[in-house]
Amino acid sequence: MYHYQLGISASEHDDFVIQSDQTNLLQSSSWAKIKDNWGNERVGFYQEDQLVAVASILIQPLPLGFSMLYIPRGPIMDYQNKELVSYVIQSLKKIAKQYKALFVKFDPSLFLSKHLIGQENTETTDVQAVIDTLTKEGIEWTGRTSDMAENIQPRFQANIHKEFFTEQDLSKSTRQAIRTARNKGIQVQFGGTELLEDFASLMKKTEARKSIHLRGKDYYEKLLTTYQGQSYITLSTLDLEKRKSSLIKDLEKNKAEAEKFTEKTKPGKVENNQKEKERIEEELQFLEQHLQAGRQIVPLSGTLTLEFGGTSENVYAGMDEEFRRYQPAILTWYETAQHAFDRGASWQNMGGIENSLDGGLYHFKSKFNPVIEEFVGEFNLPTSPLYPLVNKVYKIRKKLRSK
Template identity: 65%
Template sequence: MYTYKVGISQEEHDHFIKNSSQTNLLQSSSWAKVKNEWGNERIGFYQDGQLVASASILIRSLPLGMTMFYIPRGPVMDYQNKDLVNFVLSSLKKIAKRKRALFIKFDPFILLNHHQIDKEAIDNPQAQDIINNLKNLGCEWLGQTTDMGENIQPRFQANIYADGFTEENLSKKIRQSIRTAKNKGVMIQFGDDDLLEDFAFLMKKTEDRKSIHLRGIDYYRKLLDSYPKQSFITLASLNLAERLAELEKQKEKAQNNLAKFGDNVKPSKIDNTKKEIERLSDEIAFLQEHLSQGNEIVPLSGTLSLEFGGTSENIYAGMDEEFRRYQAAIYTWFETARHAFDRGNIWQNMGGVENDLSGGLYHFKSKFKPEIEEFIGEFNLPVSPLYHLANIAYTIRKKRRSKH
């Protein structure tokens, strides 16, 4: 016999999610603290007194006292158990009616397929049956959407797994980029509130560079506060004065070598030394300019990660494009993953990538040889006769917001 309970404790809900095969950050109870502009309910579903499904629901207020339910990466349950799925959806619909919800939007933590970079996709043999069953139960499937902006959560994500993740397994080019960052004096720190201002500065730089609207320092602080001891910032920085001193030594050595060259020295060696002096002079001038502005230690790149149930998610990342030559972004993302695994996480979600696997996000994240995971996507479960009008309005509003 199935029953349900509205308002189960955070502890009971989180314990169930952590011990399921669908563990994910967005179904952790603390995610509702981050999204506190929404309402929240946690619903537990039981079979003979044992918890067998759970959902943390975000509730958005709409005009005229109406609402919509959104269950990110949930509900968490056995989607192959048709009786259970039927009970969960019918119960959610009853609860939604009491809350005057027009519809329930959800995107299960179920993969359609997954594959490693440059390898053939491995299909989930249960995915289509799950989709068909949800459709038979009255859910509208948004389908295999082709644009990232069509879904609330990315339908494609890049995931790195701890098993086998080492610097040696990366490509020669990426290993060289990491060595370049180290050789140029880039420093890596891990922290939280102590690195928050520098991280927010980098996010503002990213916002200006991409002409997009991101979040402010208060939101990043809320992320850290909502996941105490389960969050960290990775920050790459550079001591300009130390780097300048090292470059001046290198330049002096190159100039001395050039002065000592005799007639028997190959012209190519002379040209290479001159080019080295030019490169060193260029970077020296670059550093002197920034030091003259009162900068000494500058942040170059940063990420903010949240953890839940042995998983880690890179929620935000920013960089200062002006310091691109130091290869700090690649170094930062590599160290973020390594630190996540050192803390005991089994995988680290690098975030979404373009659905056609051809854009800038994909090309950057693919450098780390992640697994590309495609989710089955979003479903809408109509609750009110006004659903279709409400969904049209919601879709129009979402498209407008995605353009800004």
């Protein structure tokens, strides 16, 4: 016999999520503290006295006292158990009525396909059976959407799994980019709120470069403090004076080599020497401009990572485009993932990618040998006769906001 209980403790909820095969950050109880402009309800579903399903529900107020319920990457349950699925859905309808919700939206942590970059895609046939079970309960599946903006959470993500991640597993060009960054003197550090100023400044530069609206320093601080002990910033910096000194030594070597040239020296060697001289002098000029502006230790790239139950999520990343020549982003993302695994994570999610598997996000994140995971996507459970109209308005509003 099943029954459900509202307001279960955060520890009971989180323990169940962590022990499931659907563990994810968005169903951690603390995520509702981040989304504090929404209401929240934690519900546990029991068979006799045993907890068999949970859902952390976000509650979005709507006009006229109505609301929308959203369960990100949940509910957490055995979707092969049709009896349990049916009970959970019926219970959600009752909970929706309590909150005058017009519909319940959820996007469970189930995958339609997975494949390691460069390998054949693998369809998961059992998920189609879950879709059939849910649609028989009167739920609308939004389908295999083609645009990232159509869903609240990305339907495709690039996820680095520990067993597939070593520097040797990366492509030759990615390994070279990491070596270039290190050889140019980039230093990587890990920390918390003491790195916030630099991280927030990088996010502002990213915001301006991409002409998008991102979060501010206060929000990033909220993430770090809410997930205290389960979060960190990775920050790459460059000591401009130290880099300048290194280049001056390189220039001296270059000039010493040129002085040894004779009429018998191969033209190609002379040409390469001249190009190297021009490259060094150009970079020295670049550095001098920034040193004259009073800059010494410059933040180049940063990421902000949250952890939950053996999982790791790279939730925000920024870079100073002016210093792109130093390849800071690739080194930063590589070190972020390596640090996650050193801290005990089994995988690190790098975030969403284009559904077409072709675009800037996809091509950058593919450098780290990830598994490409296709989520099943969103389901809508109508709980009011007004649902068709409200859902139409919701789609129009979401489309406009994504532009």
